[in-house]
Amino acid sequence: MLGATFFSLILPAMDRFSGGSGLANAGMAVTGLLAGGSFLHLANRFVPHEHFLRGPEGSNSQAIRRLWLFVFAVGIHNLPEGMALGVGTGTGDESISLPLMTGIGLQNIPEGMIVALALIAEGFASRTAIFVTLATGLVESIGVLIGATAVGFSAAMLPWGLSASGGAMLYIISSEMIPETQKNGFEHQATAGLMIGFAMMMILDNAFQA
Template sequence: METIQRILNEFVLLGAAVAFLSTGLGAVPVMFKVRFSARLHDITMGICAGVMLGATFFSLILPAMDRFGNGSQLHGASLAVAGLLLGGALLHAFNRFIPHEHFFRGAEGQVSESLRRLWLFVFAIGIHNLPEGMAVGVGTGTGDEAISVPLMTGIGLQNIPEGMIVALALISEGFSAKTAILVTFATGLVESVGVFLGATAVGFSATMLPWGLSASAGAMLYIISSEMIPETQKNGFEHQATAGLMVGFAIMMLLDNAFVT
């Protein structure tokens, strides 16, 4: 019971709620037939990528290095690099060997005819959201307010426009607004599951915490590079999207330092 209470601290529970609700909240505007222009889409995706990049650095990599350090910055950095590469490699393997669709770039892998397009899309979003949720779970599992609050705030902020983009993509594929909203909330639930998985993984062993932080950072970097940034570069608004990325990174930098005591 004590172990469960330690794992399910107030930050973990709040992080799971934020992950679920913020993703679903982003889908609500589709009820009112709101649509994104290509320019606004790319800027928004750029901001989301910037927030995730900032969260990766400030809320995952730096704390991992501190906990790995043992008095040596080089030792801490070396182990954090190993964890980061491990996280990226695991997500790469997952992407390569499991059939799925990217958010907007179509099918990948040998797709069985029995796998309907909707479920491929949902699975693709789950691949994207689960590592995000696990990163929040690992961060909030520390019980450290300086790590937990900026991380779940940043991820929550980027989940809102991301949820809207997902819902609009589903509608563009011919699904109803109701289906788009329900599926988007479901992807938020996947992220919440990731929160509990991440918190549980580090809750049973303090040794796992810096490895979890750095591996989560690697997984998020992989998502940013393979999914989000390429999506912002295909409509001719690369400069605006890059500006959005810098704004998102700056927002995360401010959030992280706002909770430093």
């Protein structure tokens, strides 16, 4: 995820900003990145949801059934992934879209299994766990439509969409994924996994460039 964010979103965004100096283009990319991260920060703060390890967050989370809190939590995570895929596909550049789809797709397989198993461990029925997993996947599909539609309106939206999607993904990685994986004595394993995943995305990115 971290590798896909840099190689398939942030760096291509900087390459596609034009009309100014290199510093100005970088500044526009940073603006988009911060906008995407800020959007996720607000969603994380105000949308009620519950993490498996950190517990409930967001406003009025106590008034909503726990099942839906889990759905919202994974949905907040999956929406920017979908938007990133939609924007990446909207570039029309397979050297961007293919590694992005491959990286996020590979990450989604164990993620879906973890969500389902965690819900079962929390006492939910297997059928309910499958429903929640499918529902969160639907959120990602909605994100794809949003991202692809946004960049489809104007080519000028493309670098902004890439940088904003990168910012949203970076926020999720830093705020949710890294802290969750570093808990309970798994710091070294989590760090090794992050480095291996980043290295794999480096290889994928260069493989699709060839």
